Amino acid sequence: MRGVIMHAPGDVRVEDRDDPTILEPTDAIVRLTASCICGSDLWPYRGAEPVDHAPMGHEYVGVVTEIGADVKNVKVGDFVVGSFWSSDNTCEICQAGYQSYCVHRTLMGTLGTQAEFARIPLADGTLVATPGQPDAELIPSLLAASDVLGTGWFAAVAAEAGPGKTVAVVGDGAVGLLGILAARELGAERIIAMSRHADRQALAREFGATDIVEERGEEGVARIKELTGGLGAHSVIEAVGTQEAMHQAIRATRAGGHVGFVGVSHDVSLDGLELFGAGIHLHGGAAPVRQYLPQLIQLIWDRRIDPGKVFDLTLPLEDAAEGYKAMDARRATKVLLTV
Amino acid sequence: MRGVIMHAPGDVRVEDRDDPTILEPTDAIVRLTASCICGSDLWPYRGAEPVDHAPMGHEYVGVVTEIGADVKNVKVGDFVVGSFWSSDNTCEICQAGYQSYCVHRTLMGTLGTQAEFARIPLADGTLVATPGQPDAELIPSLLAASDVLGTGWFAAVAAEAGPGKTVAVVGDGAVGLLGILAARELGAERIIAMSRHADRQALAREFGATDIVEERGEEGVARIKELTGGLGAHSVIEAVGTQEAMHQAIRATRAGGHVGFVGVSHDVSLDGLELFGAGIHLHGGAAPVRQYLPQLIQLIWDRRIDPGKVFDLTLPLEDAAEGYKAMDARRATKVLLTV
Known part of the structure; x- marks a missing residue:
């Protein structure tokens, strides 16, 4: 063959x-x-x-x-x-x-x-x-x-996307985009896609994104906080696997909120004290x-x-x-x- | 005053x-x-x-x-x-x-x-x-x-201790001991205290521990796996805050299981790929x-x-x-x- x-x-x-x-x-x-x-x-x-x-x-x-x-x-x-x-x-x-x-x-x-x-x-x-x-x-x-759908779905479940929740999605690849679709199917109230590519933004909206944030890193985090009364999102999907994306996800999540990470980690290191201070739930891995x-x-x-x-x-x-x-x-x- | x-x-x-x-x-x-x-x-x-x-x-x-x-x-x-x-x-x-x-x-x-x-x-x-x-x-x-009780309670809740669950507790200080008590109150089936001090072991048993593991680090992890059919505990409480304790907690937890960490982190760094590979839930911080x-x-x-x-x-x-x-x-x- x-x-x-x-x-x-x-x-x-x-x-x-x-x-x-x-x-x-x-x-x-x-x-x-x-x-x-x-x-x-x-x-x-x-x-x-x-x-x-x-x-x-x-x-x-x-x-x-x-x-x-x-x-x-x-x-x-x-x-x-x-x-x-x-x-x-x-x-x-x-x-x-x-x-x-x-x-x-x-x-x-x-x-x-x-x-x-x-x-x-x-x-x-x-x-x-x-x-x-x-x-x-x-x-x-x-x-x-x-x-990609199963992984995006797991990310949304791990992030506890659901009714009344604001969900932010880090990563506009296929998994991130389908995380948006999953969050919508799970009943999320508001879905913020983090993307700076017009074609992916369009598909994100088609799949259920209600807001688009083009900023990344600390600026992206600040923008998510701005959109959520200073608190951060309830649920954040990480679908990249880099240090920057993981930081962006953790820092954009409110205390008590949930990060679902499915990007295969590459050179990612998380500081214990930052996690302690964040008070978030972190769950992810192979979907x-x-x-x-x-x-x-x-x-x-x-x-x-x-x-x-x-x-x-x-x-x-x-x-x-x-x-x-x-x-x-x-x-x-x-x-x-x-x- | x-x-x-x-x-x-x-x-x-x-x-x-x-x-x-x-x-x-x-x-x-x-x-x-x-x-x-x-x-x-x-x-x-x-x-x-x-x-x-x-x-x-x-x-x-x-x-x-x-x-x-x-x-x-x-x-x-x-x-x-x-x-x-x-x-x-x-x-x-x-x-x-x-x-x-x-x-x-x-x-x-x-x-x-x-x-x-x-x-x-x-x-x-x-x-x-x-x-x-x-x-x-x-x-x-x-x-x-x-x-200490409130913190141990939160750790047990974060670790999702409950009926049918095997809970392991890393740390035999007051918080770890009260994490045991909390796990018992939450209905855990089996509670493994990790302790090598006779007086604390005695209190652990009084609070509800069903098993004691004296080994630490990788040996402690191996012992927990041995006690849980090779899978690891469903729920692990981390009540120390060191790198060794955090590794011990994460590695003693089965895929899909929950780590509740409440030890104030000191020089703790978590590898993203290890977390991805572990497939656990991680939640903790200030109770x-x-x-x-x-x-x-x-x-x-x-x-x-x-x-x-x-x-x-x-x-x-x-x-x-x-x-x-x-x-x-x-x-x-x-x-x-x-x-």
Whole structure:
């Protein structure tokens, strides 16, 4: 099969890879309908994380072509969406809703879903079948559920977005934008998008943002305070992963408020005394997307949400390198790869 | 009046100070019945925080002797308990239950309650009157409510201690011990005290600890994991404030679990990627004791809890210096000063 390999930072190629096969009786093989490039794929692409001939991709939707002997919840022919962490969905951690920390988890990125096929470990606890074969127009949104929507949703839940709440969102990438959509779905009263890009501001408003703040860092914090009677937001979503973004999120949150952080941290260090002084709640990490998949698939199936709008560039898998370039240069927010 | 002044690290004296007077119409003057020395008073005593001729003390119970023109909720003659942060109890932050971050807060420590009298700002929103004049035997417990009990309670709430939960407590000082009591009152199933002092272990068990772990640091974490099927505790209370204690707390918590931290942070730095990888909830800071005072006073009044047991040394105010020495040398867990 064909699949993406990142040889080194900046060097992405589509090459022949071995077709995946069932290795464990709990595996399934999925023929991918679409995959995509994640903001987190840019860290190695930019040399901020080591990379050496790695298969890439951890977001996926497609059709089951083969199942292991123990797989019971999905069957050949099912159209499925899965999370970027595989999970058994039965351990104590999974049962508590933290499938991304399952005691048996595997990171899908190590398997590489920017490809024609993928082996999905723990298929029963990882994959969720859609109610039927989806219309083509639903594919982007279902693919978004696999990571960016699920991650934005978790960020909004972790930030305790809800009725009566003012939510601020740090980061206008796909996850931040879908954090806005999630905050709206969760009933937030006011949603402040922090963005200085006109196209992303427009999508933020479409997804439910009521206010836009263009300032960043301390100025951005001051602006959020100004908009919230000097107190800060009740809920802040951090969807970047840098020191500046994390500080911005923590400092823009009122005492007793909640920060939901989902940007993969890079060189972030938090001062204990600042946290003590802030009096906020801090929760985040790898989103337990599997927890939300049934609910998110239904919302998409019923056409109540359209998270697929974050894809502003669609390319065939063979042109994956061009997709990485476009996202790196911020010419695209999120690239969908058709397989 | 007589009151404690810390001239410099290690140099505590009881001296003549001006009697406090009403400065604002929202003030009250309280004749203190008892005060005490806080674990946090040891930071400047040990030179870990700057100190220069500072009045000391922020915990207090006593009788109102004078009120400002605007005070309505307490009257002269009332026996009152107050928090170590004054609060108006009406602002948005107070109403959300975070009175220790009130927009009009004052730190009582700057006023110094290790003394015969104290001026309490924002008396209406800070003081809570007991149902009547308390029996002498209740004084230590009511005094504990002013900070150590309220702080331990907040830590247990922040750690989401409750039915079915395993709670681990890092720190066997008065706050940690009362965090155990709070976790028991909140219905925790299993409470693991981390302590290597026989007398504190005994009190921990009396307050509700079901297990004792003597190991610290990584060994302590390994022991907690061993006791929790490899997963870590659901809830961990951090009641020390050092880097080691904070790491111990975070690493002993399972993914999706909760850390409640109330130790005043000293040179603590948290790595963003470790937090991302941990998937825990982190909440803490200055405890909003005022929120819990009515409930805690009632529990004490009804003799359902006896948090005053943390006081293992009682001295007259004049001997405050000896009290500091005893706590510094860990000869006493918590010192009560009679006025």
